[in-house]
Each structure stands twice: as C-alpha cells, then as structure tokens.
Amino acid sequence: MSRENLKNIEKQISAYKHGKVPKELRIAQIVLTARTMFAQNGYTNSSMDELAKRVKVSKPVIYELVGSKDNLFKMILTEAGQELQERIQNAVDQASSLESKLKAGGLAFFNFVKEHRQLWLALFVNDQGLFSKDIALIRKEQSDLVSNLIVSSNAFENSSLTYISGIAHALNGAYEALAIWWFDHPEIEPETLANWITELLLPTDLPLNR
Amino acid sequence: MSRENLKNIEKQISAYKHGKVPKELRIAQIVLTARTMFAQNGYTNSSMDELAKRVKVSKPVIYELVGSKDNLFKMILTEAGQELQERIQNAVDQASSLESKLKAGGLAFFNFVKEHRQLWLALFVNDQGLFSKDIALIRKEQSDLVSNLIVSSNAFENSSLTYISGIAHALNGAYEALAIWWFDHPEIEPETLANWITELLLPTDLPLNR
DNA sequence: TATAGTAACCTACTTATAGTAGTTTACTAC
DNA sequence: GTAGTAAACTACTATAAGTAGGTTACTATA
Incomplete structure (x- = not known):
C-alpha cells in the first residue's frame, strides 16, 4: 500500500506547467x-465533487481515470486487503510452532490496524458513523451477556475486567463471522454451529476451568 | 419483533374508507x-420514494411519522437487536452448566439468524451488495491462511474441511471484533491482543493438540 | 345541522451528489 | 506550422433525501 507517497507524486505533478499530467x-x-x-469521512460521506476539488481537477477527469466511486473504493479496498494479507502471511511463515505462528499472525494484523486505524475502519468495518454507534451498543450488550457468563463460570477468575470484556467481544465476533460464513453453507444446522464454537472453547476431553 | 404482523395491520387500515388512518x-x-x-434491498438501495409507494402514501407523511431514513433504520435495528438479545439471554438463563449455556446461547443466536437471514444481513452486517463480495473475498483469503495453519498443525487432524473452514472464519471474526473493541481501549499494545487470542485457543498449561 | 379546529394527507419544490455529453486546450510528431 | 490526440473543461441529467405550504375529511360543540 502507498508504494508511492502522495507528496512525492504531487511534486512530480507540479513539474507539468499547464496542468496536463x-x-x-x-x-x-x-x-x-x-x-x-x-479514511477521514467514510464511503457515504465522501463525495466525488470533493475529491475533484482536492485533486484540483474536474469531475469527468476522475471518472475517465477510475470509472466510478464504487470502483475507486474497491481498488483501495483490494490493495489494502492484499497488503494486510501479505504482512500476515510473512509473519506466519517466519514463525515455527503453531503458538508462535498464531501470535505472529495476530500481531501483524493488529499492527496493520494500528498503523491505519481510520482507513481500516472505513474499508473493512463500516460506513463512517451512520449506524456504527447503534450497532456498537447492541454488540456491547451481547458482550456484557458473555462477560457475565464468563465471570460467573469462574473460568477466568484471576483476569481483569478489561481482558474479559475484550475476550467477550472477540467471542461475539466469532459467532457473527460464522453466521456470515453460514450463508455459503446453508445446509448446516444451527445446532452444529453452536457446537463448533462451544467445543473450540471448551474441548470435551479437557477440564472446563483453567 | 413484529409483535404485530403487516397483514393484520393492513386489514385494520382498510377499514378507514377515505385513507385517513x-x-x-x-x-x-x-x-x-x-x-x-x-431486508430485500439493504439500506442504500432502498429509497423513501419506494417506501412511500409501497405504503401508498406521500413522502411527507412518512417523514412526519418517522423523522428520517436514518431514524427509521435505527428503529428497526434497535428493535431487532433487543429481540435477539432477549432470546439469547433467555436461552442462557435456562441452561445450567457453562458448556450448556454456551451451546444454548449460540443456538439461540443462529436460530435468530436463520429465521431472519436477509434482515439480519441488512441490519448488522453490510449494506446490500456494494462491497460485500470484495470484503468476502479478502476474508476468504485470510481464512484460507488460517485454515492452512490449522491443517498443518495437525491440531484438528480428524476434522472435515468444512469444519476447518468455518472455524477459520470464526477465528478471523474474533480478531476483527477485537480490533473494533480496541478503538475504545487504545492504550493496549498489539502484542497483548495477539496474546489474548492465542492463549484463549491454546491455554499454556494444556497440550496444543487434541 | 352548520362551522371551527385539527389530524392526516397532498403537490410541488429544494438540495446534494453520482455520473455524462459534448467541447476545448496544449503537447507531440511530422 | 499543422494534424492528431491526450488531458482537461463547462454544463448538463437523473436520482434520492428532505421540506414548505396548502388541502381534505373527521370531530366536537353551538
């Protein structure tokens, strides 16, 4: 991503006197x-008119060069997705054990998010603002439910509330992602999916608490 | 949700001869x-003009009664979120052990999704179509990476590919959700987050494979 | 039964923004 | 210096959110 940086490009552009770049x-x-x-405004709150202004060029130039707003967003999305993918893959490849691979891959992911917070949010998560607060509230309620479950089970009795909250959100994300995946595998029964995650967390041949 | 059904309401409405309901x-x-x-068209692809047509009323009536498109969507989102929440809570409350609570809660969630597939997708996941395919592709690539990791670790050697694929997507969802949660806890280090999920999956005091 | 008040509804607009038709300008090759 | 073309422009259309201001029909009271 950003193999070229913007300053650099604009410097090159400024060499063309009459604006024909x-x-x-x-x-x-x-x-x-x-x-x-x-990254600043999200997809919906960004307009092609504003983009034209920022680039200091008329709108048809933009349409000629990138096709459409959709397409432009997709280009950016795809490029970011590729870089993210590569970074995780490299991290995983360089580690040896399963545990270190998981850690390294996760670290690569979280570092990417840290470096590109706003962009990552705009590209992969949601469309700036509109309903993110409402969805966040619903997720929080679900996660509180899970947190209570965890706390009352004594499974994590020595853990901080922050940790438990994070894990609860992660767990909810797992359910949500599995539900999305389910759209491509509709023949699977709800019971099966519920069992998968339960067993992942609580392997039947192991004690429940740790 | 849908404490009243539409047919019922429209029957009542048809009693008002001159359309003043x-x-x-x-x-x-x-x-x-x-x-x-x-549910049919997602948020962006739904228009208030079409809604007015479907309800057989002019647009200002709709704006008078529900305020705005945003607000209308939020009402529906919130109500669905509440029902989902209640159903999971009830399921969890009625189970006793941690394991059965997890299973029951998960089952309640997946049943809700099954009953309201299109609506759930439109409300909680994405805005019909636009970029869902592109994001799905990126997620698939990430999940393939995780799948390979799982397979090569022999941790799930007797498991079907479908199961592994599902678990990989769930795992990715956990990372993603944790990254979203992270926005409200920016003081936490990426390493910490990576460790949390790793330890959740591979408790250090347990053998890695099972 | 006439009429005043109001709840429900309407037509016709404004504003914002994605996308386009058709034209003009400046650099390049001969 | 002129022909061809790449790069750019002005000025439009279409769609969709949201609104100003007016009309209709039901209800309560004289």
Missing part, C-alpha cells in the same frame, strides 16, 4: 487522495 | 413495510 501519475494522485478522504 | 397504525405499517424493504 500523464494518466498514470494522475491516477496515482487520485487514488491516494481518495484513500485519505475515505 | 390513525397515526399509530400508520407508523406500524410504515415500519413493517420498511423492514421488508431494507
């Missing part, structure tokens, strides 16, 4: 500018 | 019609 350079400028804009 | 009844009709529309 080669296609590829202009595309790079547009995509990078759009990435910042999407 | 009491506020509350009209609101119920609008909300239920909108719920169907959002």
Whole structure:
C-alpha cells in the first residue's frame, strides 16, 4: 500500500506547467487522495465533487481515470486487503510452532490496524458513523451477556475486567463471522454451529476451568 | 419483533374508507413495510420514494411519522437487536452448566439468524451488495491462511474441511471484533491482543493438540 | 345541522451528489 | 506550422433525501 507517497507524486505533478499530467501519475494522485478522504469521512460521506476539488481537477477527469466511486473504493479496498494479507502471511511463515505462528499472525494484523486505524475502519468495518454507534451498543450488550457468563463460570477468575470484556467481544465476533460464513453453507444446522464454537472453547476431553 | 404482523395491520387500515388512518397504525405499517424493504434491498438501495409507494402514501407523511431514513433504520435495528438479545439471554438463563449455556446461547443466536437471514444481513452486517463480495473475498483469503495453519498443525487432524473452514472464519471474526473493541481501549499494545487470542485457543498449561 | 379546529394527507419544490455529453486546450510528431 | 490526440473543461441529467405550504375529511360543540 502507498508504494508511492502522495507528496512525492504531487511534486512530480507540479513539474507539468499547464496542468496536463500523464494518466498514470494522475491516477496515482487520485487514488491516494481518495484513500485519505475515505479514511477521514467514510464511503457515504465522501463525495466525488470533493475529491475533484482536492485533486484540483474536474469531475469527468476522475471518472475517465477510475470509472466510478464504487470502483475507486474497491481498488483501495483490494490493495489494502492484499497488503494486510501479505504482512500476515510473512509473519506466519517466519514463525515455527503453531503458538508462535498464531501470535505472529495476530500481531501483524493488529499492527496493520494500528498503523491505519481510520482507513481500516472505513474499508473493512463500516460506513463512517451512520449506524456504527447503534450497532456498537447492541454488540456491547451481547458482550456484557458473555462477560457475565464468563465471570460467573469462574473460568477466568484471576483476569481483569478489561481482558474479559475484550475476550467477550472477540467471542461475539466469532459467532457473527460464522453466521456470515453460514450463508455459503446453508445446509448446516444451527445446532452444529453452536457446537463448533462451544467445543473450540471448551474441548470435551479437557477440564472446563483453567 | 413484529409483535404485530403487516397483514393484520393492513386489514385494520382498510377499514378507514377515505385513507385517513390513525397515526399509530400508520407508523406500524410504515415500519413493517420498511423492514421488508431494507431486508430485500439493504439500506442504500432502498429509497423513501419506494417506501412511500409501497405504503401508498406521500413522502411527507412518512417523514412526519418517522423523522428520517436514518431514524427509521435505527428503529428497526434497535428493535431487532433487543429481540435477539432477549432470546439469547433467555436461552442462557435456562441452561445450567457453562458448556450448556454456551451451546444454548449460540443456538439461540443462529436460530435468530436463520429465521431472519436477509434482515439480519441488512441490519448488522453490510449494506446490500456494494462491497460485500470484495470484503468476502479478502476474508476468504485470510481464512484460507488460517485454515492452512490449522491443517498443518495437525491440531484438528480428524476434522472435515468444512469444519476447518468455518472455524477459520470464526477465528478471523474474533480478531476483527477485537480490533473494533480496541478503538475504545487504545492504550493496549498489539502484542497483548495477539496474546489474548492465542492463549484463549491454546491455554499454556494444556497440550496444543487434541 | 352548520362551522371551527385539527389530524392526516397532498403537490410541488429544494438540495446534494453520482455520473455524462459534448467541447476545448496544449503537447507531440511530422 | 499543422494534424492528431491526450488531458482537461463547462454544463448538463437523473436520482434520492428532505421540506414548505396548502388541502381534505373527521370531530366536537353551538
């Protein structure tokens, strides 16, 4: 991602006196500018008119070069997805044991998110603002339910509330992701899915508490 | 959710000859019609003009009664969130052991999703179509990476590929959800988060394989 | 039974934004 | 210096959220 940086490109562009900039350079400028804009405002709250203003070019130029708002977003999404993928893959490859691979992969992921917080949010999670607070509230309630379950089970009796809250959210995310995956495997019964996650967390041949 | 059903309400409405229907009844009709529309087309692809057509009323009536498109969506989202919450809570309360509570809660969740597939997707996951395929592709790649990790570790050697794929998606969902939760706890280090999930899956005082 | 008040509803607009048709400008090759 | 073309522009259309201001029909009271 950002193999070229925006400053660099704009410096090159400033060499063209009368504003007629080669296609590829202009595309790079547009995509990078759009990435910042999407990160700041999300997809819906970003407009192509504003993008045109930021790039200091008229709208048809943008449409000529990147096709559509959708397509522009997809380009940015795909590129970021690829970089994320590569970084995780490299991290996993360089570790040896299962445990260290899991740690390294997770670390690579969280570092990526840390470096690109706003962008990651805008690309992979939600469309800036609109309902994120409402969904966050619902998730929080679900997670509180799970937190209570964990606490009352004494499974994590020496753990901090922060840790338990985080784990509860992670667990909810697992259920949610499995439900999304389920759309492509509709023949599976709800009971089966519930068992999968339960057994993942509480292997039947192991004591429940630790 | 849908404490009243649409047919019922429209039957009551048809009693009013000249189309002047009491506020509350009209609101119920609008909300239920909108719920169907959002489930079919998602938020962005649903228009208030179409809603007005479906309800057979002019647009200002709808704005008078539900305020805005945002607000309408939030009403539906919140109500669905509450029902989901209640169903999981009831299921958990009625079970006794930690394991049975996890199973029952999970089952309640997956049953809810099964009963309201399209609506659940539209409300909690994404905005119909636009980028869901692109994000799904990225998730699939991440999950394949995790699947390979799982397979090569021999941790699940007797498991079907379908199961492994599902678990991999669930695991990715856990990372993603934890990253979202992280926005409210920015002081935590990436290493810490990576360790949390690793230890959840591979408790250090237990053998790695089972 | 006439009429005042109001709840429910309407037509016709404004504003914002994605996307396009058709034209103009400046650099390049001969 | 002129022809061709790449890069850019102005000015439009279409769709959709949201609103201003007016109309209709039911209800209560004289």
